[in-house]
Amino acid sequence: MSQDDENGKPTENVAQKMVANEVLKHANSEVVAKVYTFHDLAHATENFNPDLLVGKGGFGRVYKGHLGDNNQVVAVKQLDMIKVQGNREFLAEVLTIGRVHHPNLVNLIGYCVNGHQRLLVYEYMANGSLEDHLFDLDEKKTPLDWYTRMTIAKGVAKGLEYLHNVVDPPIICRDLKSVNVLFNEDMNPKLSDFGPTKIRKKQGEDHISTRVMEAYGYSSPEYAMSGELTTKSDVYSFGVVFLELISGRRVIDDKRPTEEQNLIIWAKPLLKEQSKIPMVADPLLNGNYPLNCLQQAVAIASMCLQEEASTRPYISDVVMALDYLATAKDDQEPGNVDESNVDE
Incomplete structure (x- = not known):
């Protein structure tokens, strides 16, 4: 035959x-x-x-x-x-x-x-996605507490760190969003949806030009402008997911008032004023978080969301910062933000 x-x-x-x-x-x-x-x-x-x-x-x-x-x-x-x-x-x-x-x-x-x-x-990831546990919760679901959110962020960052720094050649995730962060039976977060047609940097190239990212709102400014993706593009997407974890808001939500529908546009002015930082925290947290840790968390998110890719941190630096936030003790009672402790 x-x-x-x-x-x-x-x-x-x-x-x-x-x-x-x-x-x-x-x-x-x-x-x-x-x-x-x-x-x-x-x-x-x-x-x-x-x-x-x-x-x-x-x-x-x-x-x-x-x-x-x-x-x-x-x-x-x-x-x-x-x-x-x-x-x-x-x-x-x-x-x-x-x-x-x-x-x-x-x-x-x-x-x-x-x-x-x-x-x-x-x-098989038995416990669904971050989207399932963060948004539009029904009365049967308990909101994620502060330390669980920081632990999830740390896990996501460590997954990216492995792709960027350990895999050779490095892999750009290029589609990081809350629906692609999945949980196993132990609620361990894992990145999913790496392809198909994995985007990889060829020797001598410092970026990848592509139009495959479909997640509006999660994509970096340089992708929106030119289609270029780098590891710093992933860092920007991580910053969006991290801000979703902090705020409990979707990056794009047309059910909110017009001025609040885009999470990044709504949050950025608040992140610049120390007294308004608590307004970014998810109301479902009921103030149960260390204020100094909230300040540090939004500072990390702000750095990841820098317009210029070169000014964003490497994901390994983000992992180091989150190591602290995922384990920090509640050493500050809820109340007014101590402005002297806010990172510039």
Whole structure:
């Protein structure tokens, strides 16, 4: 039997083997992604049952599934076929994500190639997204306390630090937003949605020019102006997520008065006046936070949200600052802000 179809293109089985062989050829011991058949994943998701749909993004749909004899719970991402270019790009995605291992990053378990179908299998994150725990809470949900918010911010920053400083070549997350911060059964935060088509800096380049980021409000000014993405673009997006954690407000919320619909525009004047800083804190916190820590937190957010990329901190500096905020004791009673303790 010929390995090509009538148009000279590889058949589905051959395409699957081609990608698998390339993964094996290029992968090292760090890449542990397993090859699944389309039948495996269709069975795991009850033929992609809409009732098992747990997420939908710019690159496809995510279904909850159960794999194998041990009934392992997984998340199966079925990539949008229009936006998936071919085996080479998908191979790059598998190789990139397959070698990334960190407690604050969602782990890739396996993948599938079947004709035009491209699927990625991830560990299942049982406790939803940061968006679920921060906004529009019903009476059954307890608001996140101050230290939990700081711990989440620290985890997100550590995930970015690994991508920027440990992975070689560095990976730009490029789509950091509250809906892409997921929680496992222990409420450990993990960054998700790294692709597909991982954006990576080539040797000799200091930025990446692209138009893939779709998260309006989270993207940096330089991206909006020119489409350029750097690690400092991720720092800006982190600053937005951090300000959402502090304030309990969505970055864009058309349900609020016009002057408050854009979180960054609303908050920036308040962050510059010491007496108004408590106005930024989420009312659901009921004032239960150390005022000096709130001041330091908004100072970190302000630095991350600088218009000029070069003036933003590196994510490793942010991690160091958050190490303190996630563990600081409540050494200041709620009340008026002590202006002498506010960072300039």
